[in-house]
Amino acid sequence: MAQYRRVRIPSLLALSVSAGLVLTATACGSDKKDDSSSGNGGGSGTPVVVATTAWEGAFAKAAGIKDVKVIVPQSVHHAPDYDPKPSDLAAVAGADFVLYAPFEPYASKIKDAAGSKAKLVEVNLDNDADKAVAEVVRLGKLFGTQPAAAQWKTSFDAEYAKLKQDVKSAWPGGKAPVVVAQVFSTWSAKLAGADVVGTYGPEAVTAQQLAGLSKKKPALVLDNAHMSTGKVLPDSGAKQIEIVNYPDKDMDLLGVYRKAAADVKQAMVG
Known part of the structure; x- marks a missing residue:
């Protein structure tokens, strides 16, 4: 099951305007890049994926997306205290998929504020082994990265079995x-x-x-x-x-x- 972590959106209108300025600056030739949002999906031919938190990001990575942009930084221990930045909206604007959990209603608001046409994908955040594997396989099919997802599943099954035996x-x-x-x-x-x-x-x-x-x-x-x-x-x-x-x-x-x-x-x- 998932944890209740929420992000406050203080002013979607203000963020939308700021995001527009960021996108305009980018279009005018700015070559500065944010290390946390390289935004090239997982390489040639893979989609650009943005995740609301590192948990959704981990599922995407397991499914074969090597480079995932995460909205809430890892350093934020209490997600509701985080206010999305214009750069976050800019990343969403260029995404193919935005991953979120059902208890995160701000995901669709972030997408709308950024004017993105990305597909919203609800992720079942459950670390039960069987459910986690099923979710990674599902995302692999959605992203077109089935071979990578299948390879991860093989590695996961083997290591999970070893971990169980070690604890036993x-x-x-x-x-x-x-x-x-x-x-x-x-x-x-x-x-x-x-x-x-x-x-x-x-x-x-x-x-x-x-x-x-x-x-x-x-x-x-x-x-x-x-x-x-x-x-x-x-x-x-x-x-x-x-x-x-x-x-x-x-x-x-x-x-x-x-x-x-x-x-x-x-x-x-x-």
Whole structure:
């Protein structure tokens, strides 16, 4: 499942005017380039893709787009604080596809403000392995990069299997750990082969829910780093792990699984 990250659009009219000035300057021969928006898709014959966040960008990269422009910078930890710049609108104006998540209503507004004719593509941001692979394959067909998407799938399947086995080797006493997971972190429990005895979120957890989860006696709590409200079961003795859904700035989707596997394994052996 996806995380709720929103970007405020303070003045679409003002941004539209600014974007027009940027595009005009470009047309007049400006040769300056923004390192974050080289805008050549993935090379000759591939479409130009703009993604609202690095998560959508990682799916596009896995599907075969080597160069993806991301609207919200990796350095912005709280996306709602980010205001799109004229250069963002200029990038969207030249895109073939704009990738967004259904909880990001600003995507269509950005596209309209930039006057773009790009195709809006809703991405299912779910790191469940089966769903992630299916989404990458779907995007590969959409972009016309099926061979690259198929190659990524092969690499992913092999590494995911190794990661699962590595985490399993660290099971205490050879038994699957009993865990409680935030609803958007259950994919990491699946990766760990854990026994999920309860979930919580995305709404605030009530005292009654906490009491019920504590009675399950979990060894681990797989929290959502992007929506964490602190210690979930502070008196249960369970170790809490902050599961990260978003990739690093390299937009390597596999890196998300590597980190989750390493963090869960460390918690079990530590």
